Amino acid sequence: MIERAAILSTGDEITTGKVVDTNSNYIADKLVEAGIDVVAVITVGDVAERIIWAWQQAIAQADVVISTGGIGPTADDLTTELVAKVAGVDLFFSEEVAERIRRIFASLNRPMPENNLKQARFPVGAVIIPNHLGTAPGYRLELKTPHGRKHLVVLPGVPREMKPMMEETVLPWLREMRGGGDVFLSRTFQTFGVSESGLDELVAGVVKEEEGRLAFRASFPQISLRVTVRGKPHEVGPRLDELSERIRARIGPFVYGEGDVTMEEVVGRLLKTAGKTLGVAEACSGGLVSHRLTNVPGSSAYFRGTVIAYADTAKTALLGVKPDTLRQHGAVSEETVREMAVGVRERLGTDIGIAITGIAGPEGGTPEKPLGTACLALATDGTLVSRRYQLWGNREWIKTLLSQLALDWVRRALLGLPIAEAGFIRR
Amino acid sequence: MIERAAILSTGDEITTGKVVDTNSNYIADKLVEAGIDVVAVITVGDVAERIIWAWQQAIAQADVVISTGGIGPTADDLTTELVAKVAGVDLFFSEEVAERIRRIFASLNRPMPENNLKQARFPVGAVIIPNHLGTAPGYRLELKTPHGRKHLVVLPGVPREMKPMMEETVLPWLREMRGGGDVFLSRTFQTFGVSESGLDELVAGVVKEEEGRLAFRASFPQISLRVTVRGKPHEVGPRLDELSERIRARIGPFVYGEGDVTMEEVVGRLLKTAGKTLGVAEACSGGLVSHRLTNVPGSSAYFRGTVIAYADTAKTALLGVKPDTLRQHGAVSEETVREMAVGVRERLGTDIGIAITGIAGPEGGTPEKPLGTACLALATDGTLVSRRYQLWGNREWIKTLLSQLALDWVRRALLGLPIAEAGFIRR
Numbered sequence: 001m002i003e004r005a006a007i008l009s010t011g012d013e014i015t016t017g018k019v020v021d022t023n024s025n026y027i028a029d030k031l032v033e034a035g036i037d038v039v040a041v042i043t044v045g046d047v048a049e050r051i052i053w054a055w056q057q058a059i060a061q062a063d064v065v066i067s068t069g070g071i072g073p074t075a076d077d078l079t080t081e082l083v084a085k086v087a088g089v090d091l092f093f094s095e096e097v098a099e100r101i102r103r104i105f106a107s108l109n110r111p112m113p114e115n116n117l118k119q120a121r122f123p124v125g126a127v128i129i130p131n132h133l134g135t136a137p138g139y140r141l142e143l144k145t146p147h148g149r150k151h152l153v154v155l156p157g158v159p160r161e162m163k164p165m166m167e168e169t170v171l172p173w174l175r176e177m178r179g180g181g182d183v184f185l186s187r188t189f190q191t192f193g194v195s196e197s198g199l200d201e202l203v204a205g206v207v208k209e210e211e212g213r214l215a216f217r218a219s220f221p222q223i224s225l226r227v228t229v230r231g232k233p234h235e236v237g238p239r240l241d242e243l244s245e246r247i248r249a250r251i252g253p254f255v256y257g258e259g260d261v262t263m264e265e266v267v268g269r270l271l272k273t274a275g276k277t278l279g280v281a282e283a284c285s286g287g288l289v290s291h292r293l294t295n296v297p298g299s300s301a302y303f304r305g306t307v308i309a310y311a312d313t314a315k316t317a318l319l320g321v322k323p324d325t326l327r328q329h330g331a332v333s334e335e336t337v338r339e340m341a342v343g344v345r346e347r348l349g350t351d352i353g354i355a356i357t358g359i360a361g362p363e364g365g366t367p368e369k370p371l372g373t374a375c376l377a378l379a380t381d382g383t384l385v386s387r388r389y390q391l392w393g394n395r396e397w398i399k400t401l402l403s404q405l406a407l408d409w410v411r412r413a414l415l416g417l418p419i420a421e422a423g424f425i426r427r
Numbered sequence: 428m429i430e431r432a433a434i435l436s437t438g439d440e441i442t443t444g445k446v447v448d449t450n451s452n453y454i455a456d457k458l459v460e461a462g463i464d465v466v467a468v469i470t471v472g473d474v475a476e477r478i479i480w481a482w483q484q485a486i487a488q489a490d491v492v493i494s495t496g497g498i499g500p501t502a503d504d505l506t507t508e509l510v511a512k513v514a515g516v517d518l519f520f521s522e523e524v525a526e527r528i529r530r531i532f533a534s535l536n537r538p539m540p541e542n543n544l545k546q547a548r549f550p551v552g553a554v555i556i557p558n559h560l561g562t563a564p565g566y567r568l569e570l571k572t573p574h575g576r577k578h579l580v581v582l583p584g585v586p587r588e589m590k591p592m593m594e595e596t597v598l599p600w601l602r603e604m605r606g607g608g609d610v611f612l613s614r615t616f617q618t619f620g621v622s623e624s625g626l627d628e629l630v631a632g633v634v635k636e637e638e639g640r641l642a643f644r645a646s647f648p649q650i651s652l653r654v655t656v657r658g659k660p661h662e663v664g665p666r667l668d669e670l671s672e673r674i675r676a677r678i679g680p681f682v683y684g685e686g687d688v689t690m691e692e693v694v695g696r697l698l699k700t701a702g703k704t705l706g707v708a709e710a711c712s713g714g715l716v717s718h719r720l721t722n723v724p725g726s727s728a729y730f731r732g733t734v735i736a737y738a739d740t741a742k743t744a745l746l747g748v749k750p751d752t753l754r755q756h757g758a759v760s761e762e763t764v765r766e767m768a769v770g771v772r773e774r775l776g777t778d779i780g781i782a783i784t785g786i787a788g789p790e791g792g793t794p795e796k797p798l799g800t801a802c803l804a805l806a807t808d809g810t811l812v813s814r815r816y817q818l819w820g821n822r823e824w825i826k827t828l829l830s831q832l833a834l835d836w837v838r839r840a841l842l843g844l845p846i847a848e849a850g851f852i853r854r
Binding site for chain 2: 009012013014015016017018019020021022024025026027028029030031032038039040041042043044045046047050053054057061072073074075076104107108109110113114115116132133158160215217280282284286287288289290291293294295297298299300303304305306307308309310311313314317318347348349360361362363364395396399
């Protein structure tokens with residue numbers, strides 16, 4: 001039975017402060033969701049004796065140890081060798097894994113450095129955890145100790161490889177190993193247009209302590225609210241539904257999705273369902289709206305293209321913005337952004353045209369149009385909406401916020417919600 | 428003498444994944460700068476037995492333990508009480524600190540909750556570390572153990588209070604305690620076009636263990652190599668220069684920058700220096716090249732704009748790609764991408780036009796053009812280069828890789844390096 005977990009991070013980059021250890025945070029979050037108590041997080045650099053110490057401590061404290069890092073191909077990757085040592089077993093060579101690594105390199109027409117085969121070695125008894133996005137698979141290993149069975153889970157340190165491995169293999173296995181007793185069930189609401197403290201005020205008192213637990217998480221530009229209930233397997237579903245309904249009644253207009261969904265996925269689904277196409281004209285958001293839209297698989301079904309008109313000449317040459325409009329009102333104006341939206345919609349022959357212009361800084365602000373001034377416009381067949389915003393933050397913050405705002409406009413247009421009420425996050 | 432440190436974080440918010448522990452990262456960075464080796468970072472929740480365990484472990488491993496969190500006024504703040512227990516001393520009440528807390532509340536015209544006076548209690552022997560931004564001061568405590576003198580440093584968990592306390596009090600004291608010993612100095616090379624293991628092979632043997640330490644870090648799409656030397660203050664500079672030269676001799680062509688620099692910053696600087704302008708035509712990279720370019724402040728000096736031609740109609744309407752070319756060779760072909768590069772360069776009147784097309788998946792692959800097929804072209808006044816690549820990975824990976832590749836093409840074009848030799852990262 002698995003009840004207590006320890007998380008172990010290996011890497012000089014963490015103990016020397018070069019990198020923030022976000023892996024441990026992600027894993028802790030998932031473990032808590034699965035009803036497992038995290039007793040400790042231990043981080044050590046790439047030094048053999050410290051890694052051994054960390055494993056011994058972690059094993060003594062917990063039923064399962066989840067480790068990230070130290071399984072790359074290079075000389076400073078020591079984890080597998082040391083795990084075998086701690087477990088008191090030999091290493092074996094997996095011809096199957098080696099063959100996969102060779103195939104990856106062959107498909108790239110590149111010679112495989114010999115040291116990559118290090119990633120095909122595992123402690124005897126290890127069960128491989130597939131890694132679809134990299135050469136290094138993970139593994140788990142069961143250990144019998146005087147204090148009971150212990151489970152060691154070894155994953156790569158690269159977040160984009162580690163996370164799918166957790167979701168697809170480790171978490172389902174953990175849930176099974178956890179067995180009976182109370183279970184946890186949670187639901188997450190993704191919101192936009194209200195601050196974390198604003199959200200907190202809106203839901204104040206809606207969930208009693210004995211009913212469930214609320215957790216806010218700001219992962220800019222998303223603010224999510226997770227509600228978790230604990231109880232017998234047959235109780236948690238209905239209770240969660242009931243609490244969710246109460247919460248929705250308070251914050252409904254700000255909720256754009258449930259679960260891990262992103263705004264671009266929501267917009268994509270809505271466009272697909274409505275059978276509508278989208279064209280984008282970006283200036284200061286610099287391509288971020290389009291980048292996000294095209295991160296969604298299948299986006300070519302509704303996204304036709306974008307003109308990023310950074311220079312004024314690009315606005316006239318590619319979008320047909322009148323030189324007069326630019327001269328009279330400037331590039332960051334409702335007049336210009338309206339012509340951009342109409343222009344891109346016409347040129348690409350789409351149902352919807354959305355346009356964004358603004359001043360992301362650090363330079364370019366004026367007293368009339370300070371840093372963070374931004375204008376949006378949305379054109380459809382027969383409608384044209386625009387609005388000016390005053391945003392706040394640095395260049396990256398403003399770009400991100402504008403991309404979220406533009407996508408929210410499209411979402412609102414498709415749902416028939418009032419566009420002009422789309423807000424923006426303030427810290 | 429203080430040489431080895433352990434960092435300790437206390438708080439349920441960390442072990443349940445609600446908050447990323449950035450305090451430890453900050454402290455680790457400062458300690459390394461001060462020449463102190465961080466042997467471990469340990470995080471535990473607000474549970475007495477776990478906090479005691481963590482302190483005991485930390486004290487056993489290090490000369491100094493720096494702890495954050497657990498010294499607030501509420502019932503789950505246990506650190507001070509437990510530090511006293513671990514150190515085997517009683518608590519004392521500081522009337523001076525209590526008076527300051529009372530004054531803070533009075534100045535806010537707010538009643539002081541009684542439990543705030545908890546923050547005026549300290550282990551006997553503690554030296555107070557002032558906190559100008561909050562009610563809870565920190566402290567340090569010296570401990571005599573069979574393994575020598577140990578120093579315990581206790582700080583609040585709120586970053587904006589903790590950081591000035593580190594800078595103003597803890598670090599100066601640490602530097603003094605460290606004495607005139609060795610210092611560390613490091614340099615980081617950013618590379619592209621070679622895998623982590625390939626890099627490892629290239630530099631194998633170039634730095635002897637007693638000379639310095641190499642650390643690789645893959646933060647896709649960047650792979651960096653850091654070299655760190657340790658020695659007397661007057662020795663480390665020249666030694667680092669000498670080692671850097673040796674490393675450059677091996678991996679020079681792959682190095683695009685030193686330090687924290689990104690590829691888009693390097694490209695921006697080169698464009699600015701050369702006084703050249705850039706136009707971009709993206710298809711499957713979906714705006715990521717432009718997003719990265721415009722993340723650099725001041726990019727409007729050289730970046731004019733982009734056409735993201737996702738649909739074929741956008742390629743003809745906005746870039747002038749011939750319908751015949753699309754029909755005969757398809758959207759993902761060297762023929763099409765060459766017309767895209769020429770088209771965007773002409774329409775935006777830029778010195779350089781770069782174009783990217785490909786199949787990012789998960790759908791759209793064919794036997795002749797499988798998933799990951801991509802073509803790039805770069806047009807200048809009088810030159811036109813193109814190449815077809817076969818990439819590997821999921822949608823996000825391929826987009827990221829293509830954006831890095833496109834930027835590297837521009838970099839190579841500006842430096843007069845052979846473009847066709849630009850490679851791509853594999854682990």
